[in-house]
Amino acid sequence: MAFILQKARLFLSFFIVVTFSQTYANNGYDLWLQYKKTENNNLLSHYKSTVKSIVVFGTSKTIEISARELKKGLSGMLGQTIPKTSNIESDNVIVISSLSNLEKNFLPLIENDFVNLPDEGFLIKSVKYRNKNLTLIISKNDIGVLYGSFAFLRLLQTNQRIDNLNIKDAPRLKHRLLNHWDNPDRTVERGYAGFSIWNWHKLPEYIDQRYIDYARANASVGINGTVLTNVNANALILTPEYLEKVEALANVFRPYGIKVYLTARFSAPIQIGKLETADPLDEKVQQWWKNKAKEIYERIPDFGGFLVKANSEGQPGPQNYRRNHVDGANMLADAVAPYGGIVMWRAFVYSEHDPTDRAKQAYSEFVPYDGQFRNNVMVQVKNGAIDFQPREPFHPMFGAMPHTPLTMEFQITQEYLGFSTHLVYLPKLYEEVLQADTYAQGKGSTVAKVIDGSLHNNSLTGMAGVSNIGNDINWTGHHFAQANWYGYGRLAWNPYLSAEKIAEEWIRCTFSNSEEFVDTIKRMMIKSRETVVNYMTPYGLHHIMGTGHHYGPAPWVSNLPRPEWNPVYYHKADGYGIGFNRTKSGSNATSQYFPEVEKMYDKAKTTPEKDLLWFHHLPWDYKLKNELTLWEGIAMKYQQGVNEVYEMLTTWEKMKKYIDNERYNDVKMSLEIQLKEAKWWRDACLLYFQQFSEMPLPDGVHAPNKNLDYYQSLKFPYAPGRG
Amino acid sequence: MAFILQKARLFLSFFIVVTFSQTYANNGYDLWLQYKKTENNNLLSHYKSTVKSIVVFGTSKTIEISARELKKGLSGMLGQTIPKTSNIESDNVIVISSLSNLEKNFLPLIENDFVNLPDEGFLIKSVKYRNKNLTLIISKNDIGVLYGSFAFLRLLQTNQRIDNLNIKDAPRLKHRLLNHWDNPDRTVERGYAGFSIWNWHKLPEYIDQRYIDYARANASVGINGTVLTNVNANALILTPEYLEKVEALANVFRPYGIKVYLTARFSAPIQIGKLETADPLDEKVQQWWKNKAKEIYERIPDFGGFLVKANSEGQPGPQNYRRNHVDGANMLADAVAPYGGIVMWRAFVYSEHDPTDRAKQAYSEFVPYDGQFRNNVMVQVKNGAIDFQPREPFHPMFGAMPHTPLTMEFQITQEYLGFSTHLVYLPKLYEEVLQADTYAQGKGSTVAKVIDGSLHNNSLTGMAGVSNIGNDINWTGHHFAQANWYGYGRLAWNPYLSAEKIAEEWIRCTFSNSEEFVDTIKRMMIKSRETVVNYMTPYGLHHIMGTGHHYGPAPWVSNLPRPEWNPVYYHKADGYGIGFNRTKSGSNATSQYFPEVEKMYDKAKTTPEKDLLWFHHLPWDYKLKNELTLWEGIAMKYQQGVNEVYEMLTTWEKMKKYIDNERYNDVKMSLEIQLKEAKWWRDACLLYFQQFSEMPLPDGVHAPNKNLDYYQSLKFPYAPGRG
Incomplete structure (x- = not known):
């Protein structure tokens, strides 16, 4: 008997408890259109x-x-x-x-x-x-x-x-567009969610279910246009072989209210048209574009128009022929005008031949042309004057061109904000810019009012978002990056919506209506944008990312051929202090703002501290409002950023019960990467800047584990998203 | 009253019937593991x-x-x-x-x-x-x-x-491997299903659900190893930064019985080891590899070993140092031997300095080394002597190296067989090769018996399949290409299984157990391989595809720098006839086979007609067994291929009721592309060859709609899958 009992115990000990997850796996493909059964x-x-x-x-x-x-x-x-x-x-x-x-x-x-x-x-x-x-x-x-x-x-x-x-x-803006920086080989410039969803090789015959689901998701937030191709453009897209493929996509998108647009490579008349010039005042060139527009509209009667990056970062443009942006834009505008098309001409220009502050160049180059563009041209302006940084003051062009429709270009893909592993809720950034007051017509002249045409009575209005969509199953690499697509669309529909309201909508649609979950995750999302600023570029620092790929910190880079490509150009750290003097005593970029704003930014004491080093070069011992020195303040912000990511991670872990396993684990792994990289930013930047400040880290800031040489030695030859 | 009735009719006419599909959408992600409720x-x-x-x-x-x-x-x-x-x-x-x-x-x-x-x-x-x-x-x-x-x-x-x-x-082969030709930038050489599923940037922290599902799918068919990286290798994978990522994948795969392997770039000691040479007889080089192996095995105790492409198509190798394949392979074998690792040394070599028939070079180079390799080396041999053509006679190396374990390399990805838009069931090709009789030990000495070690009593056995997996949601681009992954795995488990039995299994697991569907689709799949041969390369024609990308027909190409890169090298069409004379009177490649096979191939009349032009240059009016002239026979085969694709399409349409909408439409669109491209092959090849035959198209062969200039003008600068 004893033997039998013993045997039975032994026997039972062989059994294991295999836990079968009861939570349905959710790969995120359905985005915010989950349509789960109502639990209440x-x-x-x-x-x-x-x-x-x-x-x-x-x-x-x-x-x-x-x-x-x-x-x-x-x-x-x-x-x-x-x-x-x-x-x-x-x-x-x-x-x-x-x-x-x-x-x-x-x-x-x-x-x-x-x-x-x-x-x-x-x-x-x-x-x-x-x-x-x-x-x-x-x-x-x-x-x-x-x-x-x-x-x-x-x-x-x-x-x-x-x-x-x-x-x-009803939508407040007429053109609510995604800009895909997608190349014909399916790489995506600044894409971190896999590769382009446009499978050009299989088009026009093969209509991937993705195309339909993409259109549906966009329509669900009111996006009504998509630029299929990279602003660093390839003329091939304008050949009949590719237009046939574009037509197939347009046919899929049309019933969802979405028009297709293409980027026009300015030199296309030479490259695919066999002309000897692309001079916009040359009649043959003008005729070539008119014929091309006719060819396109015969295939796609509701073709939206062209987006153009010209004379910027090596792209060809009218200046190659001693013409100007107006000449270039108007030529294309004339070509598409008979069919109701528009031209979006990008203001993102800066020149290696212009020694003035890069932040000033777009304004200087474009504002004089105000009123000279055709009435189907919009000038497309990035939210800030540099390049999609974690934080930038609003672009001084907003409000400065009353006779020219300006369309806002936001970046949804996180080129400078942690790729697809950092949880950053971008509508908070968009809201900050849209609600910024230009004072163009006195107090209350917000950027939103410039954009929606109400300030200057424009009817041609729009917003462009540089897409974060790729062929990852969850579309955006990070499940929370879906919120940036969603939020961008909602703000393009109504730029006066609050980021918080949008976050709440998205959480409820995407995850759960449980109040604890909604409240907790909403708070986390709302805070997340300030967090990335804290651990990357606090107090107005900017553009100190790794070269080319923009992955990770590299404030030390100083050997690139163009001065304004080097991080040292932007932070100007030295024995005295840190920051870019853009006041009257410096580059005088502040003068591009309307007087009320100029006055505010021209003095350190009246400049919001979040923008401090964008406008001022200040000593390391400059006293901040919280009585810390600037050096201490910077160090504490980096540490705060790290602490906040750690909080995000623990918050997420506490919410486990509300989330399916697959998305829970995906987000958790991403948060762990974000935490690792926030520390990397803190340690690399503080070690580097400490060489100049020669001051100790304040209490509460963790000492780096590695030395500066280590961080400077890191190489990422295959970081994703390069053009 | 009449008014009301009229009104009611009018009213009703406003209604439309919106048909809601009742068929659950199936994106194919679940492969053959659908586990639908049993209908019987x-x-x-x-x-x-x-x-x-x-x-x-x-x-x-x-x-x-x-x-x-x-x-x-x-x-x-x-x-x-x-x-x-x-x-x-x-x-x-x-x-x-x-x-x-x-x-x-x-x-x-x-x-x-x-x-x-x-x-x-x-x-x-x-x-x-x-x-x-x-x-x-x-x-x-x-x-x-x-x-x-x-x-x-x-x-x-x-x-x-x-x-x-x-x-x-139990498995008949010990090493049942996938070979991924995946690059660190996530492009996949000869990949047609999107991009690499290895997201190196997010590894090691981020474990994509794909990795787990990949391991599960492989385990379900008995695959027990995976070479993660391209044979055109990048030494970076052997650096600590990447080995950490490899380790993370190995940890995921281990419980599924799958070992990871890597490709070893022969020049790695120079590129990442700071040595001045990679000479395999140099002691420092030997020690570097031993240290590298130790480093790898400390991370990954069950690391499988190395796959090497050396001195082939520009890859570095021992011949750069006047050493030979044995020197190179044995050096690496010694490095991994202490840990139970193996080396798979590829026999796919041909030289621009060797003017002999490319088909002969691997045999000539490797057979003399038989018996000289370490006992943990396998020589990996492609199924045919050229390169994964729609049909090739079995490689003469099989059976010719009794003292060397040979592992079979099949290509699952359809580099030369229509990318991911042609429905071609490859196990039929694999079966043909495995069942081919080498006569190495007399009749019945099949390739399968060479591979499984039974013929020469080897215990180190294996099979390698060049993967067709990418990050498309359905893994393989074409739903039916999943059958090639499945079938490859089943044949690696048991090379004596019949292709037909495997097809039936796969259809039942993947789609339906309905007998009508199973019978119909099985017949279609079984026939599909002969169909692609018919419309691409009938009667033993080979390697007449487009240059570089291998997309579409290009038998006219003759201007590439290396003779054996040109299609004209392979078909040798002229006024007399067509085909490559590999008999005694020609390149004498037939002499590499055992006498019974040599005798068969050396005469046109005894050569199976499916291999005719592989071995013989024959006049256009050569009489085929069916009494047609060779020209007529070729033309009729191209037409037959087109007709058969049309039949596949109509067959598929008839089976609609058994299939969910999404997969039905996906496959239908692909079949339409296949039909278009089969016609393209027929028209382009017949127009080109007709220049030499100067004979009319026989009755029943459709006259081309376009002229040869048109087909020769086609360019595909962004065709997928280039290295």
């Missing part, structure tokens, strides 16, 4: 009683897509199939229609709602019709129905009530 | 009554993975959760265990089953134990349990009964 039972009952079926008016592909999306979303969130029906006499029906297709009996229910509603706007309205409850989703044209359908679904996704609705919404 | 109700009942729970002995990660896989697979296919239990006294239990962990009471049930069972083999046996029905899945070691679990699941996946089982299986 009261709300679920409310939704079920309000939504019984869908009635559809109209036959366009866009309407069909809207109906399919509603069915998919509602069925998912209600946990039961919501059928399409043709019976509008039943109760609790969702009705989708454009105004022109709408059953005429309904018109009295919405008669005054369409006054002043723009073409792409929509109305979501709860009405009674013959004693039945209906929810109308109505728009002037079909694309507004799709936008309205996504907006309605978002109400459920974010756990809002859907009775007594009376929502009118 | 009788079988479902049988499965449910036979499988009630799972009992697990052992605690290793491999056992845990086996248990998880069984639970996932069985729960999916039975449509109900199959729990793990610790109660072996219950009925209808699946028991998984290694022999050493097995409850001792079970041992008498299997006592004789483990005689002669190799380490990786397994037993699946239905037994009665205390009047209860059990299914035992037992192996000598844990990995065999995983293989057995997948084998058991496959029984259900392919709708077989699972009572009265008594299955013993």
Whole structure:
């Protein structure tokens, strides 16, 4: 008996507990369109009683897509199939229609709602019709129905009530574009989420499901245009072989309200047109572009137009022929004007022949041309005057060209902000820029008002976001980088939305409506942008990243052929202090701002400390508002950045129960990389700057484990995203 | 009243029927591990009554993975959760265990089953134990349990009964490897399914779910090793920065029974070791490799070893120092020998300084070294003597080196067979080669017997497959290319399996068990390899593809610097005829075969017509067995290839009801591309060869729509997959 018992114990000891994860794996492919079943039972009952079926008016592909999306979303969130029906006499029906297709009996229910509603706007309205409850989703044209359908679904996704609705919404900007810096070999300049989703080789015949899902995701946030190709352009895209492929993409995107645009290589008439010049005042060149535009529009009647990077960083342009930006832009504008196309001419220029502060050059070069561009030209301006840094003061061009439509260029891909392993919620950055006051027409002349045309009464308005999309399964490499795509789209729709509201929407749509989770993760996201500034470039430092790939810290680099390519050009650390003097006593870049702003930035004491070293070269012992010396302040900020990443990691770990395993682990691994790299930034930068300050690290700042030589020796020959 | 009716009709006419697809979208990510619920109700009942729970002995990660896989697979296919239990006294239990962990009471049930069972083999046996029905899945070691679990699941996946089982299986080859031609920048040489799945930048911290799913898929077919890097090698992979990343992958793969291997760039001691030479007889060089091996094995104790391409196509090697392949291979073999590592030295060599037939050079260079390699060296030989053509006679080295283990190198990626848009079932090609008779030891000396060591009594055996895996969501670009990965793995496990049996397995696991579908698609797959030969290179033609990228036909190319890079070198079309005379009267390559084979190939009349122009230069009016002239025969084969692709397309369309929409559409689009390109091959080749034959196209062959100039003008500067 004892023997048997012993045997049994032995036997049991062989068993192991294999834990099978009960959490459904989520690879993130579905983005913010998860449509999980509503967990709140009261709300679920409310939704079920309000939504019984869908009635559809109209036959366009866009309407069909809207109906399919509603069915998919509602069925998912209600946990039961919501059928399409043709019976509008039943109760609790969702009705989708454009105004022109709408059953005429309904018109009295919405008669005054369409006054002043723009073409792409929509109305979501709860009405009674013959004693039945209906929810109308109505728009002037079909694309507004799709936008309205996504907006309605978002109400459920974010756990809002859907009775007594009376929502009118419309985009504030006309052109809401993604810019893909994608090359024909599928590498993506500044791409960190794999490679280009455009599989040119298999186009036009092979329509990857990605293209459809890409269009759907964009439409869900109101993006209505996409520039398929890199601003460092390849003329090949304008050949018939490639236009056939572009046409295939345009056909996929059209029912989602998305137009395609291309980058125009200025030298294309020579490279693919066999002309001897690309001089914009040469008639043959002008004719070549007109013919090319005609060829494109014959294939793609709603082609959006051209985006051009000219005479910048080696790209050809009108200056190669002693012409100017106006000559170049207007030539292209004339070519596409007959078809309603536009030209977006980038202001991102700086010259190796111009010894003045790089931050001043775009303004100096473009502002004199104000009013000279054709009325289908927009000048596309980066948010700051250098290049997509973790923080930059707003670009002085905003407000300075009242007779020229300016379109905002934001970077969604994190070229300078940690690639796709750092969690940085960028709408916080976008909001800071959009809400900045240019004082162009006095106080309250925000950048947003420049962009949306209200300040200078422009009707040609737009925003461009440099895409962070690649062929990683989760689209953006980091699950939280999806929020930057989402948030960019929402701000392009309405630049007055708050970053916090957008974060909350995105969290609820993407992860969970649990209040603890939403509150915690929202706080983490909102703080994350300041965190990356802290551990990379506090107090207005900028452009001290690794050469070429921009990966990691390299403030020591000083041997590149063009002065403004070297980090030392930007931080100017020396025995006295640190920072770039852009005041009257320095480069006088402050003079490019309107007087109120100029005055503020021209003195260190009135400059917000977040921008301090952008404008001022200050001694190491300069006293900050918190009584620390500048050196101590810098050191403490780097340490704070590290501490905050550590907090993000522990916060994330505490939220584990709300998250599926796959996304939980992915984000956790990324946060661990971010923590490692935040420390790397802190240690490398402080060791380097300490050579000049010759001051000890203040208490609370961790001493580096390695010496400066080590950090300077690091090489990353295959860092991703180079052009 | 009439008014109301009219109104109602009008009203109804506004409604449209929006069809919502009921078929669940399937993106193909799950490969052949779909585990859909069993549709046959009788079988479902049988499965449910036979499988009630799972009992697990052992605690290793491999056992845990086996248990998880069984639970996932069985729960999916039975449509109900199959729990793990610790109660072996219950009925209808699946028991998984290694022999050493097995409850001792079970041992008498299997006592004789483990005689002669190799380490990786397994037993699946239905037994009665205390009047209860059990299914035992037992192996000598844990990995065999995983293989057995997948084998058991496959029984259900392919709708077989699972009572009265008594299955013993074990791999015939020891090293069953994938070779990834993946570069550190994530481009993949000859990759057509996106880019490398190895995200070096994010390693070692970030473990992409892909790595785990990759290991799982490989384990499911018995692949037990992977060479992570391109044979055109980069020494960087051997630096500590990259070895840390390799280690992270090895840790992921280990519990799936998969070892990692690396390609060794022969000049690494110079490039990363700061030595002045890489001479294999230099003691410092030898020591450098020994130190490097030690460093690797300290990180990765089960590191597999090195794969080397040396002195081939510009790669450095021992000949740079007037040493030979034996010197190079043995040096590396000595470095890894203390740790049980192996060296795979590739025989794919041909020289611009050697004017003899390229097909002869590998044999001439390697056969004299037979018996001189260390016993941990395998010479890796491509299936044919040129380069992975749609058809090649088997490589004459097979059978010719009785004292040297030869490992077979097959190409899974379709470099010369239509990239990832042509449906070509490659196991048919592999089978043809494996079943070819070398006559090395008389009749029946098949290539398979050379490879598995049985012919010459080698115990070091292996097979290498050049991977077709990329970061496309469906892994291989074409859903049917998954079958080539699957089939390669199955043949590496057992080179005597029939291609047809493998196709059937794969279809059932991947798509459907419906008999009509299985029969139809199996026939289509089996035929597909001959089809690609027909429309690309019938009758033994070879290497007439586009230069560099190998995309599309280009038999006219004659201007490349090395003669053997030009298609004209291979087809030798002229006014007399076409084909490469490799008989005694020509290059005498036939003499490299054993006499029986040599005799067969040396005469046109005894040469199988499928290989005719590989060995013979024949007049255009040469009479084929079917009484057509050679010209007519060639033309008819090209047309037949086109016709067969058209048949594949219509067959696929007829099978629509069995297939989810996404995969149906993907494959349909690919077949349409294949049809277009088959016509391109037919038209371009026939127009070109017709210049020499000066004969009309026979009846039934479509006249080309375009002229030869057009086909010659086509350029593909960004065709994928270049190195």
